[in-house]
Amino acid sequence: MIDLRSDTVTRPSAGMLAAMTSAPVGDDVYGEDPTITALEERVAGLLGHEAGLFTVTGSLANILGVRALVAPGTEILCEANAHVARAELGAHAALSGVTTRTWSAAGGQIDLDQVRALVAPDLGPYFVPTAAVSVENTHNFGGGTIQHHFDALADELDARGLPLHLDGARLWNASVASGVAPAAYASRAAAASVCLSKGLGAPVGSVLVGSQELVREARVWRKRLGAGWRQAGVLAAAGLYALDHNVERLAEDHANARQIAEILADAAPGSVKPDQVETNIVVADLAATGRTVAEVVEGAKAAGVLIGGVGATQLRLVTHLDASAAHCRQAAEVVARLLS
Numbered sequence: 001m002i003d004l005r006s007d008t009v010t011r012p013s014a015g016m017l018a019a020m021t022s023a024p025v026g027d028d029v030y031g032e033d034p035t036i037t038a039l040e041e042r043v044a045g046l047l048g049h050e051a052g053l054f055t056v057t058g059s060l061a062n063i064l065g066v067r068a069l070v071a072p073g074t075e076i077l078c079e080a081n082a083h084v085a086r087a088e089l090g091a092h093a094a095l096s097g098v099t100t101r102t103w104s105a106a107g108g109q110i111d112l113d114q115v116r117a118l119v120a121p122d123l124g125p126y127f128v129p130t131a132a133v134s135v136e137n138t139h140n141f142g143g144g145t146i147q148h149h150f151d152a153l154a155d156e157l158d159a160r161g162l163p164l165h166l167d168g169a170r171l172w173n174a175s176v177a178s179g180v181a182p183a184a185y186a187s188r189a190a191a192a193s194v195c196l197s198k199g200l201g202a203p204v205g206s207v208l209v210g211s212q213e214l215v216r217e218a219r220v221w222r223k224r225l226g227a228g229w230r231q232a233g234v235l236a237a238a239g240l241y242a243l244d245h246n247v248e249r250l251a252e253d254h255a256n257a258r259q260i261a262e263i264l265a266d267a268a269p270g271s272v273k274p275d276q277v278e279t280n281i282v283v284a285d286l287a288a289t290g291r292t293v294a295e296v297v298e299g300a301k302a303a304g305v306l307i308g309g310v311g312a313t314q315l316r317l318v319t320h321l322d323a324s325a326a327h328c329r330q331a332a333e334v335v336a337r338l339l340s
């Protein structure tokens, strides 16, 4: 099977497993796991922040980051297809009392005019105060898109004294593709999360970064939510290994995604625009093909290729370090046959 459902399906390599089994560890609830501490400091440094917190998932890193910025009964603004709004099972409302309003834009882009129209930090006694804006970079359901108005939004929020939350699950992809350093994005945000278990290939883990104070509070809430951990340095070691070995190579995943997009665009013109595939995610729209998502997903599976659906008419194919250029080409040809 060639599995392009997600970049989370990768398995730890032999080198990564060796790093995990030789990691020095201790009890992290006491702050005594040297490998976790090293990972937290390294990621904080890479992202231009004072401190970091290693978490079991990106969702938890987002839950802790958003709750540090958005008090119960206040709101966060984000794009309508943001992971924080759609794919965290309502965690920010269910656990933190956060309400959400959204803007909609192609590719999940920042739309400054819409953000300006939504922002309402103090509209009087009836209205929920806006406490922060959250941006996803790259934008997952938008098709792995890089945010092209990131600095303009950060400038606008600075001027208004409102904090930015960055969901940087795939910030590494944005950075490799755009040439903008991770810190140049993340340092503009008051809280930012990054995943180690997507394109970077670690089996588990994300890191939340922010000020010392924000991370101190997030550490308390992580424990309160039952997610403190002990000798998890075995997992942090995988993250450190991933940062050493698997960041620059994301460019290969991006080239493979572009190749898939070109093959699909040839087979089903208009389903995907290859020049809009900036990183490792290809979203193809089936509306004009007369095929259903279920039909194509099932047909691909029968031919040994796993892909996913997003929404009623869209397929998603995600490239990663366990899918070679040859695998990606083969998978694209299988899907192309089903579309044409």
Ligand SMILES: *Cc1c(COP(=O)(O)O)cnc(C)c1O
Pocket: 056, 057, 058, 059, 060, 062, 083, 084, 136, 139, 140, 167, 169, 170, 195, 198, 206
């Ligand atoms: C994967 C992902 C996350 C975190 O997901 P977990 O499965 O909780 O680790 C957060 N944001 C985005 C945009 C993602 O793609």
